[in-house]
Amino acid sequence: MNSVDEILDYAIDQEQQAADFYADLAGRAEKAGMKEILLDFAAEEQSHKQRLLAVKAGDHKLTPEQQVLDLKISDYLVEVGASANISYQDALIVAMKRERAAFQLYSDMAAKVPEGHLKEVLQGLAKEEAKHKLFFESEYDDRVLRDN
Amino acid sequence: MNLKDLLSPFYVWQRAFEKPYTSIRPIQERPGAAAYRGFHINISEECIGCGTCHKICQNDAIDMVRVETYEGRSGDSGLRPRFDYGRCCWCALCVDMCPAGSLRMSNEYTWITSDPTEFHFTAGVEHTTWQDNPLGYHRAEGYHLYPPKRIEMEMLPPEVSVQSFDEVVAGYSEPQALLEADRCIECGICVATCPAHMDVPDYIRSIRDRDYEKGLQLMYRTNPFPATCGRICTRRCESVCPVGIQGEAIAIRWLKRFIVDQIQPQDYARILADQTGNSGHRVAIIGAGPGGLSAAYYLRKQGHAVTVFEAQASAGGMLRYGVPSYRLPDADLDKDINYIVSLGVDIRYNTRIGKDIRFEQLLQDFDALFLSTGLSVPSSMRIHGEEHPRVLSGLQVLADVASGRDPGVGQKVAVIGGGNVAMDAARVSRRLGAEVTILYRRRIADMPADTEEIHESQEEGCHIVTQAIPVEIIAASSPQQVSIKWGEAEMVQDPKGGRPRPVLQEDRMHVETYDCIISAIGQGSDLEFLSKEIQDQLAIEWGKFAPGEYQHTSLQKVFVGGDVANRTADAISAIEDGHHAARGIDRFLNPDARTHTDQEVN
Numbered sequence: 001m002n003s004v005d006e007i008l009d010y011a012i013d014q015e016q017q018a019a020d021f022y023a024d025l026a027g028r029a030e031k032a033g034m035k036e037i038l039l040d041f042a043a044e045e046q047s048h049k050q051r052l053l054a055v056k057a058g059d060h061k062l063t064p065e066q067q068v069l070d071l072k073i074s075d076y077l078v079e080v081g082a083s084a085n086i087s088y089q090d091a092l093i094v095a096m097k098r099e100r101a102a103f104q105l106y107s108d109m110a111a112k113v114p115e116g117h118l119k120e121v122l123q124g125l126a127k128e129e130a131k132h133k134l135f136f137e138s139e140y141d142d143r144v145l146r147d148n
Numbered sequence: 149m150n151l152k153d154l155l156s157p158f159y160v161w162q163r164a165f166e167k168p169y170t171s172i173r174p175i176q177e178r179p180g181a182a183a184y185r186g187f188h189i190n191i192s193e194e195c196i197g198c199g200t201c202h203k204i205c206q207n208d209a210i211d212m213v214r215v216e217t218y219e220g221r222s223g224d225s226g227l228r229p230r231f232d233y234g235r236c237c238w239c240a241l242c243v244d245m246c247p248a249g250s251l252r253m254s255n256e257y258t259w260i261t262s263d264p265t266e267f268h269f270t271a272g273v274e275h276t277t278w279q280d281n282p283l284g285y286h287r288a289e290g291y292h293l294y295p296p297k298r299i300e301m302e303m304l305p306p307e308v309s310v311q312s313f314d315e316v317v318a319g320y321s322e323p324q325a326l327l328e329a330d331r332c333i334e335c336g337i338c339v340a341t342c343p344a345h346m347d348v349p350d351y352i353r354s355i356r357d358r359d360y361e362k363g364l365q366l367m368y369r370t371n372p373f374p375a376t377c378g379r380i381c382t383r384r385c386e387s388v389c390p391v392g393i394q395g396e397a398i399a400i401r402w403l404k405r406f407i408v409d410q411i412q413p414q415d416y417a418r419i420l421a422d423q424t425g426n427s428g429h430r431v432a433i434i435g436a437g438p439g440g441l442s443a444a445y446y447l448r449k450q451g452h453a454v455t456v457f458e459a460q461a462s463a464g465g466m467l468r469y470g471v472p473s474y475r476l477p478d479a480d481l482d483k484d485i486n487y488i489v490s491l492g493v494d495i496r497y498n499t500r501i502g503k504d505i506r507f508e509q510l511l512q513d514f515d516a517l518f519l520s521t522g523l524s525v526p527s528s529m530r531i532h533g534e535e536h537p538r539v540l541s542g543l544q545v546l547a548d549v550a551s552g553r554d555p556g557v558g559q560k561v562a563v564i565g566g567g568n569v570a571m572d573a574a575r576v577s578r579r580l581g582a583e584v585t586i587l588y589r590r591r592i593a594d595m596p597a598d599t600e601e602i603h604e605s606q607e608e609g610c611h612i613v614t615q616a617i618p619v620e621i622i623a624a625s626s627p628q629q630v631s632i633k634w635g636e637a638e639m640v641q642d643p644k645g646g647r648p649r650p651v652l653q654e655d656r657m658h659v660e661t662y663d664c665i666i667s668a669i670g671q672g673s674d675l676e677f678l679s680k681e682i683q684d685q686l687a688i689e690w691g692k693f694a695p696g697e698y699q700h701t702s703l704q705k706v707f708v709g710g711d712v713a714n715r716t717a718d719a720i721s722a723i724e725d726g727h728h729a730a731r732g733i734d735r736f737l738n739p740d741a742r743t744h745t746d747q748e749v750n
Binding site for chain 2: 030031033036037069070071072075076077078080087088089090093138141142143144145146147148
């Protein structure tokens with residue numbers, strides 16, 4: 001992946017894969033109420049994909065300079081499996097971990113390319129993933145850690 | 149007739165051209181004295197529409213009128229005072245009594261209009277020239293028509309309370325209760341805020357009248373757990389009590405307890421005189437907690453046969469297994485439960501639905517079902533090492549103590565969490581002789597535990613470390629001990645608003661070793677007793693039921709309530725859910741009944 005378009009295509013594909021992942025999990029979900037929640041997650045990923053498609057079309061700009069709050073919640077949580085019996089807490093952990101991995105991937109790639117447009121796009125994508133991670137971490141903080 | 153008589157009417161006309169002796173209005177209006185009692189000023193934002201001004205007005209010059217802007221605000225009736233200056237005698241009793249301190253009087257006293265209906269106005273809502281007038285009558289600083297401070301409650305000193313599980317709060321004596329009841333201004337703001345809408349002003353009046361039997365009857369209209377709620381209620385009523393704005397709220401919870409404490413259990417049947425007929429309908433209730441038993445009480449009064457299925461060996465749910473006896477002695481909980489059971493409620497103990505009896509069987513055997521199974525599954529921290537055997541659950545520690553078992557907490561304990569379960573687990577551990585540290589990820593102000601519980605836990609020697617985030621559980625050198633790694637947190641404002649969020653500071657980590665770590669970070673529901681097919685037919689959001697009107701679900705016979713179906717997760721809300729569901733079940737079972745008023749099912 002050397003061009004901006006290739007990077008964006010990869011990112012768009014990743015968002016689609018994430019949406020498919022949650023939609024598939026929703027189809028298998030056994031716990032009450034989890035199907036709707038996982039479908040919400042899938043819709044969230046679809047909205048990320050739409051945003052990136054808009055970036056590729058030139059209708060929207062990534063903002064690499066924007067600072068995103070890092071709550072560091074997912075950094076110290078254990079890995080959990082995405083089983084059909086997944087709970088809401090675990091579904092959020094899966095989502096947070098996925099966003100964190102994507103953030104790290106784009107951050108690492110940005111660190112390896114020279115200054116220029118490509119670097120800016122990678123940094124912008126990293127910031128996007130950081131925002132997604134913050135979204136799920138805030139949800140975890142509000143709902144799972146509500147009494148804590 | 150002489151000439152003088154003929155001309156005299158015309159002499160009057162000469163007066164028309166003389167300087168008049170009277171004037172149409174004073175050219176120079178004289179201002180009122182600086183503290184003159186003139187037209188009213190009300191700061192509507194500070195007013196809560198309690199209507200105390202309306203009640204105390206001796207001339208009926210104040211009406212409370214609906215003002216849309218203030219409708220729907222918690223602790224606010226949405227009403228504001230409207231003054232009739234055809235009646236007002238400017239005595240300022242309304243100003244002296246106003247508990248919110250929002251009402252005063254300007255020193256303006258002239259209002260000239262040709263329309264007599266204009267002399268009504270809603271102060272602070274309708275525009276007046278004097279609303280911003282700083283002069284006029286103000287209640288003097290520190291002057292109150294009623295004592296602003298509540299009668300202090302006698303409690304065991306902390307150095308004594310930690311020595312046993314004896315009840316900490318002594319309860320009011322009659323003279324104390326009478327003095328405290330005298331402070332109530334009977335505004336009724338508390339009634340709207342109480343989830344069960346208890347008739348607080350009237351049962352407090354029963355204390356002033358020393359008619360405690362009447363007080364008990366009033367309480368049972370909406371709450372069959374008054375002995376319990378008189379001790380451990382979350383008392384939202386007190387949080388909105390207008391007397392608390394410029395003083396201390398009426399001790400509503402302790403007054404409720406006082407009434408119940410005056411009456412012996414053997415007198416309940418005579419005083420309450422509850423009639424239980426036989427409707428021919430059978431209702432099953434799953435869970436003998438406050439929600440389930442509240443529903444059972446009102447359903448029996450409607451004449452329905454009630455069978456309660458309880459997984460534990462005793463009734464009460466979290467009230468028995470999650471609230472320690474130093475806050476709620478068993479005898480007082482049993483006072484409430486035994487009366488409900490005495491109405492013919494059949495409780496099947498040690499019976500777990502989904503294991504001992506299938507849920508589908510209940511659907512088949514009963515005419516209606518009420519599910520109130522509570523939140524019984526402790527939340528997991530999901531950090532590394534959490535499965536260590538010296539990591540205990542707060543719920544289990546409390547259940548062990550309630551059942552007379554030693555939870556084996558050791559001598560040095562860390563409790564994780566900031567809710568009531570965490571505070572109780574900490575205070576229980578203190579009573580078992582441990583040195584206790586509470587680790588909480590946010591600030592004390594953010595703790596969901598009752599402020600009294602937090603204060604009492606500190607007084608009893610629990611050390612609270614705030615902004616402490618657990619990140620890992622580590623095996624200690626001894627298998628009887630366990631270590632925890634936690635990091636300090638900085639509170640950071642959420643860019644999207646809401647409460648500040650704790651952010652871990654990775655350069656400020658600590659490792660401490662304890663005899664055990666008690667995890668008390670919350671609890672969730674256990675819906676495993678329902679098959680997937682049944683679950684799919686019920687609206688479930690975030691692990692809780694989402695019932696419709698009258699706690700009814702989309703399953704025809706099934707109603708739900710209590711912690712498993714509401715967001716507040718406290719006893720009084722569960723009690724109201726049970727009462728509400730009983731109304732709904734009665735409507736469901738008797739759809740052709742002419743009316744279903746609250747009175748019928750009370």
